Amino acid sequence: MAGSGVFAKVGGAVGAKTVGVVAAGVVAVSAAAGAGVWWVSRGPDAVAVVERSTSVAVPAGGERLTVAGCLAHETAIGGGYAIAGPGFATNSHFIGGAWLASAFNPGSDGATLTSYALCVNAKAELEPGLDFTWRAHAFRDRANKLPNSRFDGSIHDLTTDGPLAGVPGNAVATPSCGGGYTMVGAEFRAGRILGDRAVAPVPLDRLMPGAGTGTAAFWEVSVNPGTELSNRSFPMSDSSDVVRRTRIVDPQPPQANFAVGVRPVCVKVNDWSVAGVEVPVAAGGAAEAVVRCPKGRLVVGGGFRFPARNESGALEAPQRFFGDGWLYASADAPVAAGVPSGRTVRDWHVTGVNQQRAGALYRDSVWIEHGDRETLTGNGYFDERAHGADDQELRTSAMPAGQPLVAGVVCGSIPGAPTSPSKGASAPVPVRPDLPSAAVVVPPGPPAVTVSPGASPEVSPGSSPGASPGASPGASAGAGTPSVPGRSPAPSSRTSGPPNGTGVPGTPGRTSSGPPAQPQPPVVSIQRPGAGGQLRRGCEEAFAGTARTRPGDRPLTDPQYTAWRLTGPDGPVVLGAGPSGGFVVPLLPDGTYPLTFTATDPDSGLTATARVSVRVVGCLR
Secondary structure, eight states: OSSEEEEEEETTSOOEEEEEEEEOOOOEEOOTTTTOOOOOOOOSSSEEEEEEEEEEEOOTTTEEEEEOOTTTOOOEEEEEEEESSEEEEEEEEETEEEEEEEEEOOOOOOOEEEEEEEEEBBBOOOOOOOOEEEEESEEEEEEEEOOOOOTTEEESSSTSSSSSTTGGSSSOOOOOOTTTTEEEEEEEEEEOOOTSSSHHHHHOEEEEEOOOOOOOOEEEEEEEOOOOOOOEEOSOOOOOOOOGOOOOSSSSSSGGEEEEEEEEEEEOOOEEEEEEEEEEEEEOOOOEEEEEOOOOOOEEEEEEOOOOOOGGGTTTTTOTTTSSSSEEEEEEEETTOOOOOOOOOOOOEEEEOOOOOOOOBBOOOOOEEEEEEEEEEEEEEEEESSSTTOOOOOOOBBOOOEEEEHHHHHHHHOOBBBOOOTTTTOOOOOHHHHHOOOOOOOOOOTOOOOOOOOOOOOOOOOOSOOOTTSOOOTTOOOOOSSSSOOOOOOOOOOOOOOSSSSSSOTTTTOOOOOOSSEEEEEEEEESOTTTTOEEETTEEEEEEEEEEEEEEOOOOOOGGGGGEEEEEEEEEEEESSSSSSEEEOOOOOEEEEEEEEEOOTTOOOOOEEEEEEEEOEEEOO
């Protein structure tokens, strides 16, 4: 068997291990208690893929980011993340030639986030002109919903009327690459669906390559459902297809407004293939899956998915809604936790988390309402439990004891000769972007999901990505990035027009324009209030600033790419977006505080911030 397969190690939540012999695109799992990690060969020594990583502490209830960069002679071809402790990833994407990851920690204990950059010592060619045009929404309903019935009429809810009508159709993003490129990964960036609604982060349940070989791979990206199913009673004259007649009504939790923008990572790769392994994850537990590439192939990317097969197939199969327990990967990374930065990548590591409760009922279980023991009201309702002692089960579904996790790895070879570090040359440092908590991201809006920048001093090319005054505590980045910032070999313009508006017909996010001039952070300034100016807490004050691109000198006026923040004792508070406007001053004690205006160039993704000190005083003076 040597040289013909992939050896994968899988660890369960209670220390059990499973070893799968995985041929490219095929899964075969067998028990092997106590088995270790096996591999067929180390692969090529000349051109190699290594991981560069940085870590940051994520406090309970907080969100932090960190950036990992490659060395000057290396090219970043992707990345990943891992969270040790409670929490899940909210962003994972390129920033210049480095890889950014951020995580939200909803738990009561601290966690550690690690960002990984996949770095190859060759001049890898990445497809230019891509943007975060593909989107996946947390606002969901049943895929086979039956909104009309000859017995009970039509359903009118948030899925049929209002600003969220049609949004459930964007549950899964399917990014793809142009001809000649292989999709080795997918970037995702947090955002929101509607700008006038609150938002809270939701973890991904799928970021996975399809199995096979050829010239292009397909990926699917989705987040867990954030939609809360209505448990209000409704008239039910007939029980046929009742499970398919769900109601989504206001108010919705802020998680229902969450979305991610997705951009494919497309690289010229020879002889690519996808291998995968499947392991069970017990309800309420976690499990690890590790999968390797065949002999002679490099690890160039990887991902995961929770197929949740019990939730598909039958017409009335259960479907997760908000509160049914999330399925996600706390780690989607090129090495095991705790491995030092700079190690050769030989496998792909996924840690799956199953928050479901074995035996608990799904929230789309249906009950018949009784007025008393013998009297039916003619109504039904959806819920995980009966509302009244006399109510009767009609269609109920229990959560399984476990859910399968599938881990996948993309394998191949990078064409070209190996590159070597230049003697005496110092690598530039990646520019540190500024991201807020996912709870305050600005709306993505067609065509792209964009995260508003956070608060920090003004940045410039080569500035340190480490933490600085006004930045999120603990944020850090790796030392070093490719000699040419942006997606190698040179970044071309990233489209910001509507999907299918330009470039390859029918392909969102792709443009045929050539490489632009080397991008730089925009020029940002604050006109009002001036340094030392007063802001009255609880009152609306006027703010004005300017932001212009470099090169191009174009004004940045879109609120999606600008943000005002006032940093108080408990950290930065978002005041509003747009270069100017009237914003309410938060209720801070009398004192002097830093005010920042941040702008992001949507084409380059580079961020800059202007900062002045202002004094907060009482509103009535």
